[in-house]
Amino acid sequence: MSGFRAWARDLGLGVRFAVTGGREAWVRTALTAVGVGLGVALLLVTTAVPSALTAREARADARTDVTFSATPPPRTDRTLVVASVDTVFHDQDIRGRLYQPEGPNAPLPPGVSAYPKPGEVLVSPALGELLKSDDGRLLRERIDAKVVGTIGDDGLIGSKELVFYKGADHLKPSAYPVERIEKFGTDQPSEALDPVLLLLTLVVFVVLLMPVGVFIATAVRFGGERRDRRLAALRLVGADARMARRVAAGEALAGALLGLVVGAGLFAVARQLAGGVELYRLSVFPQDLDPAPALALLVAVAVPAAAVGVTLFALRSVVIEPLGVVRTAKPSRRRLWWRLVLPLAGLGLLAPMIGQGNDNGDFNQWMVTAGVVLLLVGVTALLPWLVEFTVARLGGGSVSWQLAVRRLQLSSGTAARMVNGIAVAVAGAIALQMLFSGVESGYTRSTGQDVTRAHMSISVPPSAETAELAAKAERKLATTKGVTEVTPPFTRLDAGDGRADPDRSAAVTVGSCAALREVAHLPSCRDGDVFASLGAPYDTDTEKLIRPGRTLYLDPRYNGGPGKAVPWKLPSDLKRAKVREDPLGNMIGGVLITPKAFPAVSGMERHGELFVKTDKSVPNAQEYVRNAAAQTGPLVSVFTLAASKQTDRFAQLRTGLFAGASCVLLLIGVSLLVSQLEQLRERRKLLSALIAFGTRRRTLSASVFWQTAVPIALGLLLSVVVGLALGAVLLKMAGRAVTVDWASVVAMTGVGAGVVLLVTLLSLPPLLRMMRPDGLRTE
Incomplete structure (x- = not known):
């Protein structure tokens, strides 16, 4: 049989096992699908971000009506007098305009079918809701006009934007803020990002996406121990080792394909809900979240391929025999040298751009992306070795501590996989915080305003x-x-x-x-x-x-x-x-x-x-x-x-980082919870056996806590080291002095630890339900 046909047959057999293998197979496939689906949904949202930003900019350009021209055009029946009356309400910017058409053919702004008359106002949906609320009383007094209509989506850059258009009849055009225009829109090209802002943008995307990739890679390995027992049975009926591995890859492929469906469904739901959500005062319309076809196709191909590749890579050193899998014995020591190659290669790619700053052209995007990826992937490669090296030297203590240490010594790889994502996220966050803090002074200028004399x-x-x-x-x-x-x-x-x-x-x-x-x-x-x-x-x-x-x-x-x-x-x-x-x-x-x-x-x-x-x-x-x-x-x-003010592009990038980091943290929390529940499910009979022999529940609960706490502590320690190294290199690339905001480092490390502690607390109820002697019952 040809190699391709053998691969197709074995992968197909694995898919069949995943969907027809009974309750256990379905539970494992479902857990994999949920984990992969969460990651796919966030990846699809990320691929839709460029189109959403482009749509926002296009609508903003189409409604431009302030030209700052010193000489207004002559009055005709096609001209319009416009006055900018922007305001602020509770730190929220409100776009306001007074419109006075000078003829029946005056141009209409996008999203408007007719101009309001004097004393009338058109409002965006979000502003309309605010004006109707109790909080909007002071704003109603300020606008002081009858609401007669709503501005359409074409005239807004986001679903939660606050905008009003008020009718007027007393405007005299001369120069800003009262001008005469003949059309809406601008042909001026948007301002290009300077090299350091482009570097920030690249690093933000890489840092936000890397934890997603790590979690997808972790999700396809759910239920490894039970799967290995099935593979041993497969060897018993005549399959060779290669076939067994390909069947295992087929099972992971089934979970990944189902995860694509779950992820697409979650994205569709999130897309519809996006119009009602405002994150860090950033909102979008559902129709703007349109993934680029090429990027969506890349996700659809890369996720199943990664599932197959990760599974084969995980089984490379596992001996699957007809009578069992040689994984329960003490594994061979992990080698360190090749794990150091990844971060060193990343540093090697970034080193040629050190000192470049804003004065030597744009940074090489491919080298920046590859260098940051390799450094963060280095965290996932070094963490299993660090966990194994550390737990092998841990000794006696309380019963709960000994149970946890022994479990970690037998399955340090599984423990490391659980915290890989959070370690990568924290390392990236520390590096980004250092970079933002280091370049902030270049994008924050003193206004010279004296807030002691006036507010x-x-x-x-x-x-x-x-x-x-x-x-x-x-x-x-x-x-x-x-x-x-x-x-x-x-x-x-x-x-x-x-x-x-x-x-x-x-x-x-x-x-x-x-x-x-x-x-x-x-x-x-x-x-x-x-x-x-x-x-x-x-x-x-x-x-x-x-x-x-x-x-x-x-x-x-x-x-x-x-x-x-x-x-x-x-x-x-x-x-x-x-x-x-x-x-x-x-x-x-x-x-x-x-x-x-x-x-x-x-x-x-x-x-x-x-x-x-x-x-x-x-x-x-x-x-x-x-x-x-x-x-x-x-x-x-x-x-x-x-006293000071940040440039708009820098402030927008920081806002986008906070919004993306919030989504990634949510994904981290949910994925960790799913992973924790999967680990508990595999240990259900062991927990029941310990309870049957008289082990106290408090002892087992503490043991589960230590099994999580030790890898997390090591992962956070490693993430701090890698994050500081990456941040230092990025600051040198941007031409800035290396400074460390230790308060921010401690805060981000604490957030990572807090997410894990919260997940541990949420997993306690199912843990307590599993700690019953009747869990030993079987058919």
Whole structure:
């Protein structure tokens, strides 16, 4: 018989044994299918992530309506005036727009069939639910419009995104935040990842997927001891050793194929439930989770192939004879040398890229992926040797300890397999944490904002009524709950040496003496004074432009745009002041004018600013401030000051890591529980025998705990060593100094240990049910 036909026959026979071999075979196949299915489901979710991200970006690009253009297009029946009125509610970003169509052919944003009228608003489904809830009371006051419809999925990047579109009829387009547009969407290409962010992305995917692969490899080996007895019986009826191994591979293949079906079903359920789940404020639509066909086919082929390969590899040193399997005897010592080759090869692949950083092009993706994989696979190769080496040297103690040690000495490989996944996950997490912490400073910048002087900034957009609106906002905020201090407002405009397109220009700040002291160090001040504020960085015009008696033109025209160009003569008693950073960290010099000295000319557009301190002990203090600002004017915006800020791409990557790590931890917990239950099922008769001879249940329970605790402790120790080594290499590759956040290392190690302890506790009820003498009954 040809080799291919022999393989097909024997694999087919193994599949038949798995599905027709009675209750024991079905239980083993079901356990394998569940373990493999959990891994397959997560793999399918992972293969769908690129399509989900692409769909989110495409919808975000399609609805782009803010162009930051300084010159709006001319008004036609096809134009639309749009104002950005984004807001924040309980730290959740809310996308808000005011829309004012200027004709019947004005473009419609995606997900909208008709524009809301003034006083009406369209909301996303998630925002609609929030507005109806008790928690949304303050937000209802802020939006202050009748909900008349829902924004469709095409206009949202995620199922839980908070968005509202409000009708308006008073908008005057000039520049951001009020613009005139002719269409939605943008043709601008998305920003490419820099090399270090690309490195982070690659490592995140590898670290999240490696535990999945390890658990699938573990799942196909469930029920090994009972399977070996069946293989011995098969040898007794004439099968040779190769045939027996191929039959065993066929049984694993059956479980893997059934696991593919289970995994596809779990993925289909998870896909439908995805629309109602928000993880770390990241949500997707079910239709976006569409696995790439090539990647899905790879999973469908790789999982059964891995099941066959892992089974044959596991049986390579097992002697299957007609009268038994030589596995119950003391196994030969595991060799260390080849197990060290894997992590050393991984380090060898990563070493050429050490010091590359952001300055020497992209990292070689294949070398990075292969290097990280080999290092993490090294954990799975070294752990069985470490467990065997350690337990062989453990001696006497309590009865429970001796029972556990003896069991580990007889089946150290099985114990190591149970914790391989958690060890790989912790090692990868430590390396990632080191890498994120090491490069974080490069993607976290100081904003320069002084949170000791103010907590929030209120910005009034340029208009002829800015001064009145700013004064109104000051009065409103002074009586707002949770506000402890309001700085007097100041307004700003430009001044130049010509009526249009001046050669030299300077900022003009108008405000009371108290307001001007927020932006300059004044020698003395009374209403009617004018100051030249000097010392601002990159300001070369003020010193040359500001001279006593010189005529300036306030609000000059630029590029033919609007502007009053009001002539104003600097007073002869012009005072000098030194520029000071405002709470936002801006240093803007120029001319400082108190209200009595400012010319009484209407129509000049000015930008207004004032700052607020809040009492953080008052619940919803910031929401009260935002509501007061919205009641002052729909375009009045509120900004929360912060000492530092992370770049969006880095923050998104970290959010994706947390979301993926949560899924992997869930998989780890469930798979460990399934594996633990399978191990207990195989030991049921042994446990019953010990109970029948008088062993206390407490002793057996403690024994099971030690059988789990010892491999876990060794696995976590190994994962810390490998994780620190991998993290150090990755930091060197990124061109950063090697630092270790020991608190994070201890925390992640504790999380890994906590998952195992939780699984152990959950397995106690079935363990207690199995510890009965009647478990010895058989047919």
